[in-house]
Amino acid sequence: MRLKRHKDYKRYMNMYCQTFHFRKPFQVLVDADFIQTALDQRIDLRTQIPKVLCDASKQMVTPCTMALLKSRGEDASGAFLASKRFEKRRCKHQQAVDEALCLSQIISTSNPHNYVVASQSKKLRSQFGQVPGVPLLYINRSNMILEPPSEVTLSKTKQIEGGKTHASTKELATLKTVKVKNNGQVSLDAKLAKKLEEKAESKKAKREAVKAKILKKRQGPKEPNPLSIKKKKPKTTPTASAKPVASEGGEEPEKKKRRRRKGGKGDSGEATTSVGGDESS
C-alpha cells in the first residue's frame, strides 16, 4: 500500500474513533461477494483488513450471508468455508432474508454498534454512505479500498466538532431569554428565542457569504507584488525635491528672506531660491 493512501486511511479511522467512538479491534461486517472476490484475488482478509484499517480488526458474518453462500453451492464452497472461520454476528432473522436487507437492519440509521462494512455492492455502499459514521471497504481488482468518509459523515463530524467548542445558535438564543424571577422561578421566552436564533442564523449566513467571496477572489490571477513594481521616476522626482524645500523655507523664514534679497536681481522663481538654499546649507 502506498504511503499516502496509508496515511489517508489512518486519518479516516482516527476520525471514526474520535467522532463516532469506534473501538479497537474494529468490527467488520463482511458480505458474501466481498469474501468471494477476496478469494478470487487471493487476498487474505484476516491480514489485509487490519492493514487497511491500520489496526486490529474482527471480521464478522451474519447467518443470512452464510446462507447466501451456502445456497450458491459448489461455486462458492471456498467462500463458504472461509466465512465459517469468521465470527458470527447474530441477526434477528429465523429464516434467512436478503443479505442487503439483513445488513441494512443491523446498520439501521446510525450504525449504533460501530461496524465497518465490507461490501462489493455499490448500491449497498452508497446506501450506507447516507448513514453518518459507516466506514466502507471494497475490493477493486486486487486492491482493498477504504472509501473516503461520505458527505453525510463529514458534515456530522463538523457538527459534532463544532458542538464541542461552541454553543449552537439555538442554545445561545435560548440563553439570552432566560429570566429568573424574584421567587427563583426560571422562565423562557420561546418566541423571542426563535427570533434571536433566526437573526443569528442570517448573520452567520452573511458571514459565510463574505468568506466565500474572499476565497473566490484569492483564486483568481494574482496582482504583482506592489514592492516589486518599479516606480515611475520622471513624475516623482520634481515633486519630491520641491516639497522638502518648501517645508524647509517654512521652517526658516529668516534665511529664506536673506536669500531672496541675494537673488533679487535674478529670477524671482522658486527654483532659483531653492537651489541657493541647498548650496548654503
Ligand SMILES: [Zn+2]
Ligand atoms: Zn439476517
